[in-house]
Amino acid sequence: MKTLTQSPVAPDFVQNPYPFYHHARASGDLIYWDDYQIVAAVSHKAVQTLLKDRRFGREAPAEMQKPGPRHLAPWSAIEAHSLLELEPPRHTRLRALVMRAFTSRAITALEPAIRDLTHALIDDFPDSPFDLLDRFCTQVPVITICRLLGVPEEMSPDLLRWSHSMVAMYQASRTAQTEQDAAAASQEFTDFLNSYIDRRRTDSRDDLITRLIAAEEDGEKLTRDELVATCVLLLNAGHEATVHSLGNGVKTALELGLDRSVFQPGVIDGTVEEILRYDPPLHMFTRYAYEDVTLFDHHFRRGDEVALLLGAANRDPAVWTNPDQFDPTRPVVTNTSFGGGLHFCVGAPLARLEMRVALSILFNRCPSLRLSEAPAYDNTYHFHGLQRLIVET
Secondary structure, three states: OOEEOOOOOOHHHHHOOHHHHHHHHOOOOEEEEOOOOEEEEOOHHHHHHHHHOOOEEOOOOHHHOOOOOHHHHHHHHHHOOOHHHOOOOHHHHHHHHHHHHOOHHHHHOOHHHHHHHHHHHHHOOOOOOEEHHHHHHOHHHHHHHHHHHOOOHHHHHHHHHHHHHHHHHHOOOOOHHHHHHHHHHHHHHHHHHHHHHHHHHHOOOOOHHHHHHHOOEOOEOOOHHHHHHHHHHHHHHHHHHHHHHHHHHHHHHHHHOOOHHHHOOOOHHHHHHHHHHHOOOEOEEEEEEOOOEEEOOEEEOOOOEEEEEHHHHOOOOOOOOOOOOOOOOOOOOOOOOOOOHHHOOOOHHHHHHHHHHHHHHHHHHOOOOEEOOOOEEOOOOOEOOEEEOEEEO
16 A cells, blocks of 8 residues: 655645645555555545445444543534444434434425525625625525524524534544634534523424424434434534535636536536536545444555545546546436445435535526636545635626
């Protein structure tokens, strides 16, 4: 296995990680990423295999689990009950309960509201250059997830602040201040949700929090800690990835001068899938080996951690012809942007719906939309999203 060195916070890498991915993939399905001190899967085949192989999972093996540092206790308490971090049997039970509330019917029913919201946001666009990331790409998913959960929309600035602080814990640029901010945000988020859940228990509404409270599977319900962690996950994951998907998609469209016809009905679904493949919002996901196993000529021992480079898998020329070319007409092949296996993103249908509606309306109503300054990606690897997106209509 070849060892490669590439700082995940190097400016050139932050702005364009794909040359490194191509270099890594030329060395095989797996490489050793020295900066992370970890084996990394870089081919589509390897990433998909590891996403679905039950001998690997998100939760650390029992003998490796230990209490986190005291100063991170509020953040760790949420992580301990997060669907994203658990494996069967806890994951099976929790996901079944969540899916009883997070139904396709509930998601589909949001489409008219997403359309109205998109039009309302565009109505408020200023005549001078403005940040589309802040005024549009962020607002569509965060307001939508607030409405889905039943959280007051006026809470969205707090939710955004808490979410940004918490997910920063996964970034390569994490610092001691990052940890302090994450702990404080986690405590504030938990306190808010505990109070709000109490109100919902006596004042039922037609929203996701009420349905999560009522959800039952084989006589079991979500515990209070699980309910809080699930709401946090849905709020955080429910907008973070979609914000970057929308922003990256608009950036790509404007930089490449895409014909607006690719955002029309009948074509938009393919365009959305190509956006997700071409420049996904999440580039790395990790797994632990649960037993000694040999895959792709490498022997993993129980407890070994492996990085799945989703951004590299999505540009694999063994799967996509001319993978560095944006082509919304190419046949859809399952990309890795929403993960896979047991941890396939429960919010994927909602994210696709938001992208389809928001992008089609945006480019229909703003045919002269253009960049007014060159976009730059934020130093947030393993996330991949813009600092800002300054445009004019």
